[in-house]
Amino acid sequence: MACLVGLLSGGCDSDLLEPTPFAESTSASFWRNAGDAIAAANAMYTPLATHDLFGHNENVFDNSSDDLYRAGDHGYEEAMENFTLDASNAGVRVGWKPKYEVINRANTVLINVPNIEGMDAGLQNRILGEAHFLRAFAYWRLAVIYGGVPLILEQNAIDGEFNVPKSSLAEIQGQIESDLIAAVGLLPDTHANEDLGRPNKGAANGLLAKLYLYQDNFASTITAGEQVINGPYPLASNYRDNFVPATENNPEVLFAIQGEENWRPIWHYFYSYPRPWGGWDFHEPTQNMVDEYEAGDLRFENSIWKAGDMVDRGEIGVSEFTSDLSNTGYSQNKYANFKADGNVNGDQNINVLRVADVYLLVAEAKIRKDGAGAGDAEINAVRGRVGLPPVSNAGMPELIHERRVELLGENQRHQDLMRWDKAGIVDIVQIYGEDRGQFDPPRVFEKPKHYYFPIPQQEIDLSNGVLIQNEGY
Secondary structure, three states, X not given: OHHHHHHHHOOOOHHHHOOOOOOOOOOOOOOOOHHHHHHHHHHHHHHHHOOOOOOOHHHHHHHHOOOEEOOOOOHHHHHHHOOOOOOOOHHHXXXXXXXXXXXXXXXXXXXXXXXXXXXXXXXXXXXXXXXXXXXHHHHHHHHHHHOXXXXXXXXXXXXXXXXXXXXXXXXXXXXXXXXXXXXXXXXXXXXXXXXXXXXXXXXXXXXXXXXXXXOOOHHHHHXXXXXXXXXXXXXXXXXXXXXXXXXXXXXXXXXXXXXXXXXXXXXXXXXXXXXXXXXXXXXXXXXXXXXXXXXXXXXXXXXXXXXXXXXXXXXXXXXXXXXXXXXXXXXXXXXXXXXXXXXXXXXXOEEEEXXXXXXHHHHHHHHHHHOOOOOHHHXXXXXXXOOOOOOOXXXXXXXXXXXXXXXXXXXXXXXXXXXXHHOOOOOHHHHHHOOOOOOOOOOOOOOOHHHOOOOOHHXXXXXXXXXXXXXXX
């Protein structure tokens, strides 16, 4: 307190106003040993669970798809869903800083952990692999949302240069690729129970496969994806196991944001339940989405509540879901689980990348490279898990269907539709312009403007004009 008073009055040691250079190893205070490295590694994950990221708002971007009606009372979500947003929209603003915080923390680890003496080499490699993966993942999300963004790496951090212009999308994707290749070389195939939730080699290869598919690099998609498919990452025998707290970290889940009610709840799960059942009930399935499911597809009952469903709510008993519990008459139940006392269960992760997704990435790459039927084995692996009959000579319509019903509510559909539109496979203007009623009305998608969301105006202002707005905003 005395020093604080001194600072306010001009006294105290002026060294307090001269911070230690970012990359300098302060062995007397931190970066001394493996314990410090582990603490720094763990800190990289913290921003991911905040409400501004996967606590909720990162999942709002898929409201723009034809799968979901926003349902809630957040005006910024309505503007995002209807493509009437501008650069001040809260949904596109709030996630920018925490993504760069992940990047900042990853840069710090990459700068300092190699200089810690006496660390176990396996642990050191794992932590560096985590940093490469998380930096790649943060830039991946920035790139699919905004396109080109500022590229801030270790040397920028060392030099204190953070106000830099946007790099091109190709440059950002190049850095993502470089980081993921590094992560593949550093991360273990799997983790022991105490480290479940950290990315493994399969997570890095899976995200690499997705990056390559977004670049229409089909051969590399197949190569990276088959490293996952042929690795120690089997599909869960039960689809629901991917969304139940007791089994959610099974080998199929390559990367998920880890949540636990009394440690770090991820509030996005709370948006699934109907309000009379203790939730907030945003992001409701549209009728068009419901109609997409085939008869007998077990994924339907494990993704959506419909009228007449009898739901076990623990001590509260069995409740009937009725159509008046939501706007569209349906609610997502993928992340909805009840505790024994009847309260909603906060021990819920948010899945980011599953092996089933990778199977379908590989299937798509094979179809687009070699024609209909080339991806049948991968599609049928995903269908067979839920008891559906195999397809034969499947083309892109079958692949598009399979991705939609497999990945509802996992923040994939809008991005899928945009990349398929760019490839001339679908007409996104027509899809979003169709009038399907009150909760799925016609919306105007303007190309190329709406392929990306606007750079937050606040960040442009803070940059003093160094950042340039995306086209059309």
